[in-house]
Amino acid sequence: LVNGSFELFTTRTAEATNDLVRRLTFVTVMLGVIGAVAGVFGMNFETPYTQTGVIGFWVVIGALGAFIGIAAGLARRRGWI
Numbered sequence: 001l002v003n004g005s006f007e008l009f010t011t012r013t014a015e016a017t018n019d020l021v022r023r024l025t026f027v028t029v030m031l032g033v034i035g036a037v038a039g040v041f042g043m044n045f046e047t048p049y050t051q052t053g054v055i056g057f058w059v060v061i062g063a064l065g066a067f068i069g070i071a072a073g074l075a076r077r078r079g080w081i
Contacts, residue, residue: 023081030068037064 041060052059075081 026072026075026081030071033067034064 037060072081
């Protein structure tokens with residue numbers, strides 16, 4: 001009885017840890033995507049898009065926010081987070 005109770009406790013603790021690691025992995029991937037996009041736009045080359053100024057900045061921020069929102073919604077629907 002004691003062994004069974006201990007195994008139940010360790011199994012529930014491991015499951016909670018797995019859920020936490022899954023959420024942290026999702027957040028890490030999303031931050032990595034944002035970092036990669038920011039790195040590309042921080043390079044020293046000229047394109048027509050980089051000439052757009054403040055409007056272009058807000059378009060990129062909006063697109064990144066939309067991407068994160070869609071990814072979070074999809075992850076929630078699939079049960080990842």
